[in-house]
Amino acid sequence: MKSVIVGTAGHIDHGKTALVKALTGIDADRLAEEKRRGITIDLGFAHLELASPSGEPIRFGFVDVPGHERFVRNMLAGVGGIDLVLLVIATDEGIKPQTREHFEICRLLRIPRGITVLTKSDTVDRETLEVVRLEVEDFVRGSFLDPTHSPMVAVSALSGTGLDLLKEKLVEIARIIPSRQTDAITRLPIDRVFVMKGHGTVVTGTLISGAIHKEDELQLFPSRRRVRVRNVQVHGHAAERAIAGERTALNLAGVETAELGRGMMLVAPELVGMTTRADVSLSLLDGAHGLKQRSRVHLHCYAAETIAEVVLYEGSELKPGETAFAQLRLADPLQLLPGDRFIIRRFSPVITIGGGELLDTTPLGRHEIRMALATMANQPSAASRLPSQLATPDPGAIFLARVQRRGINGLTISQMIAETGWPPPRIDSLVQQFTAQKKITRAGAVLCSAEHFDLIQQQAFRAIEDFHRRNPLVAAMPREQLREQLSTPAELVDAALQNLQSAQKITTSGEQVRLAGHGVVMKDDEAAAKDRIEKAFASAGLKVPLLKEVLASLPVDRARAQKLLTLLLRDRVLVKLGDDLVFHRAALDQLRVALQQQKQRSAKIDVGKFKELTGVSRKYAIPLLEYLDRERVTRRVGDERVIL
Numbered sequence: 001m002k003s004v005i006v007g008t009a010g011h012i013d014h015g016k017t018a019l020v021k022a023l024t025g026i027d028a029d030r031l032a033e034e035k036r037r038g039i040t041i042d043l044g045f046a047h048l049e050l051a052s053p054s055g056e057p058i059r060f061g062f063v064d065v066p067g068h069e070r071f072v073r074n075m076l077a078g079v080g081g082i083d084l085v086l087l088v089i090a091t092d093e094g095i096k097p098q099t100r101e102h103f104e105i106c107r108l109l110r111i112p113r114g115i116t117v118l119t120k121s122d123t124v125d126r127e128t129l130e131v132v133r134l135e136v137e138d139f140v141r142g143s144f145l146d147p148t149h150s151p152m153v154a155v156s157a158l159s160g161t162g163l164d165l166l167k168e169k170l171v172e173i174a175r176i177i178p179s180r181q182t183d184a185i186t187r188l189p190i191d192r193v194f195v196m197k198g199h200g201t202v203v204t205g206t207l208i209s210g211a212i213h214k215e216d217e218l219q220l221f222p223s224r225r226r227v228r229v230r231n232v233q234v235h236g237h238a239a240e241r242a243i244a245g246e247r248t249a250l251n252l253a254g255v256e257t258a259e260l261g262r263g264m265m266l267v268a269p270e271l272v273g274m275t276t277r278a279d280v281s282l283s284l285l286d287g288a289h290g291l292k293q294r295s296r297v298h299l300h301c302y303a304a305e306t307i308a309e310v311v312l313y314e315g316s317e318l319k320p321g322e323t324a325f326a327q328l329r330l331a332d333p334l335q336l337l338p339g340d341r342f343i344i345r346r347f348s349p350v351i352t353i354g355g356g357e358l359l360d361t362t363p364l365g366r367h368e369i370r371m372a373l374a375t376m377a378n379q380p381s382a383a384s385r386l387p388s389q390l391a392t393p394d395p396g397a398i399f400l401a402r403v404q405r406r407g408i409n410g411l412t413i414s415q416m417i418a419e420t421g422w423p424p425p426r427i428d429s430l431v432q433q434f435t436a437q438k439k440i441t442r443a444g445a446v447l448c449s450a451e452h453f454d455l456i457q458q459q460a461f462r463a464i465e466d467f468h469r470r471n472p473l474v475a476a477m478p479r480e481q482l483r484e485q486l487s488t489p490a491e492l493v494d495a496a497l498q499n500l501q502s503a504q505k506i507t508t509s510g511e512q513v514r515l516a517g518h519g520v521v522m523k524d525d526e527a528a529a530k531d532r533i534e535k536a537f538a539s540a541g542l543k544v545p546l547l548k549e550v551l552a553s554l555p556v557d558r559a560r561a562q563k564l565l566t567l568l569l570r571d572r573v574l575v576k577l578g579d580d581l582v583f584h585r586a587a588l589d590q591l592r593v594a595l596q597q598q599k600q601r602s603a604k605i606d607v608g609k610f611k612e613l614t615g616v617s618r619k620y621a622i623p624l625l626e627y628l629d630r631e632r633v634t635r636r637v638g639d640e641r642v643i644l
């Protein structure tokens with residue numbers, strides 16, 4: 001069933017609550033104090049079902065707001081999720097201060113549609129009614145309530161005049177209001193908390209996106225507490241689930257009533273982010289004073305409010321009627337997402353002065369911006385780059401800008417979800433589209449713009465090249481060292497190496513990477529020296545010379561001699577068995593053969609026999625036998641070895 005949320009707006013005593021009651025039969029003033037004083041203090045709720053001409057029922061949830069200037073805060077808490085506003089103006093009073101303020105709030109929040117309702121029509125004659133109508137038409141002209149596309153209905157809650165026409169108009173508009181996205185990530189701003197006898201803690205709100213089922217697990221912001229949905233009610237009736245656009249009441253488990261309050265947000269578990277800074281497009285009302293750089297204001301978004309400092313991206317003051325990019329720095333973290341609209345009110349005296357749209361609820365810090373800029377060619381200053389790129393209705397452009405701005409750090413898919421609040425399938429399809437168009441690269445869960453991925457490949461290639469230059473005697477660079485050096489996520493480094501390998505620019509083997517065709521480059525004297533070391537040991541068999549003597553005899557300096565030795569050991573041409581004891585691989589291989597032959601005669605051998613067999617002294621025999629034990633050629637049993 002289609003569900004539409006209708007909010008009232010308008011000055012106190014203009015007949016909002018009476019109108020809701022006349023339409024729905026429900027008195028939305030539920031507090032004892034409200035009844036006693038005859039004024040609305042807090043939000044009131046009512047519901048109504050009407051049939052569309054095709055017979056299909058439409059459900060209207062009403063949020064009745066207080067008109068008193070002292071309770072604009074409460075009005076703001078209710079107006080956030082509405083689809084349609086009834087701007088109520090009493091014909092006997094005409095336009096009054098909160099008519100203006102509520103109307104401005106609706107405009108700033110971009111409430112898409114509405115009906116202007118001239119109430120108390122029974123109190124004036126026809127001429128007066130027509131005068132008021134003309135005055136109000138002028139007032140709303142050019143706005144979303146412009147009389148050319150938005151109805152104006154005169155009613156009397158007392159006599160019932162005009163109510164049928166109003167219902168007709170409600171149905172007409174409801175039919176063309178698009179349904180809200182139910183596949184979007186679930187968010188429910190809490191506007192009321194109470195305890196219900198026999199049920200426990202209940203919270204209510206207008207579900208702005210997604211769906212909530214019985215038994216769902218949700219996350220409460222800002223405490224991040226996990227709660228379980230025990231029961232769901234929609235427009236006052238028990239339901240299996242609530243979907244976006246419905247007035248929703250949830251009976252919660254896992255949380256105390258005292259831990260809940262208006263302004264908190266219940267969200268799907270995959271939304272993790274909390275906002276303390278937001279880049280916004282901010283508009284100041286015509287009638288407001290100019291807003292100076294770093295002014296403090298009251299910030300309202302859905303039912304939440306906090307204090308924020310306004311940092312203008314350009315200029316030192318925002319003038320009345322102007323719109324500019326700014327960053328809001330919040331006193332308390334809120335759960336916000338791009339696309340949310342907000343209101344700002346002056347710090348003191350508290351009056352509505354402007355509002356706008358959140359563009360980025362995860363703006364990069366100065367350090368991150370500098371990092372990203374450092375890797376981009378021809379980029380202007382950070383201030384002019386951000387957040388204008390995100391101020392577009394095109395999700396594809398936003399997606400690309402968000403990947404792009406992360407530079408060679410890329411961003412993960414879950415970061416993208418947290419940054420946008422878009423559901424995973426929507427993000428997946430953008431990933432597919434842009435990887436197919438070669439605008440981005442995906443490596444595991446990390447996304448990176450194609451141009452930055454190119455840069456990573458270039459950087460990796462240069463780093464390996466550089467490594468070779470500085471380590472001429474080492475054949476390859478450890479992958480780990482490359483990762484550290486590039487300060488890019490490992491997934492991106494690995495993907496870059498894979499690409500370079502496919503392009504036959506580098507060769508990787510296990511954890512080692514080197515430029516394709518790269519061998520150890522040696523000068524002639526080094527090559528000769530290396531040769532001499534090898535020969536010295538090759539010709540000695542097992543009766544090896546002392547290592548330090550061999551090294552000292554070379555025509556190169558000590559450091560280079562040491563490097564050459566390292567090279568021979570790494571390539572396993574030589575094998576080191578002790579501090580100053582090195583053997584040639586061939587000599588050790590021969591020893592193995594000799595032992596196998598010895599095994600034909602006897603499987604056992606002691607140190608004496610070993611010395612006899614090999615002709616080495618005890619000083620060499622012991623390390624050699626220990627080496628053979630380690631290599632599992634022999635096994636020590638008491639004073640003897642068994643040849644295996």
Ligand SMILES: Nc1nc2c(ncn2[C@@H]2O[C@H](COP(=O)(O)OP(=O)(O)O)[C@@H](O)[C@H]2O)c(=O)[nH]1
Pocket residue numbers: 010011012013014015016017018019038039040067119120121122123155156157158159
């Ligand atoms: N004569 C007349 N009085 C009305 C009408 N609607 C509301 N009122 C009266 O106006 C006063 C304020 O109405 P209320 O609905 O509380 O105004 P709200 O502050 O805008 O919610 C009450 O005393 C109502 O009885 C109407 O259509 N005709």
Ligand SMILES: [Mg+2]
Pocket residue numbers: 016017018039040065066067
């Ligand atoms: Mg009222």
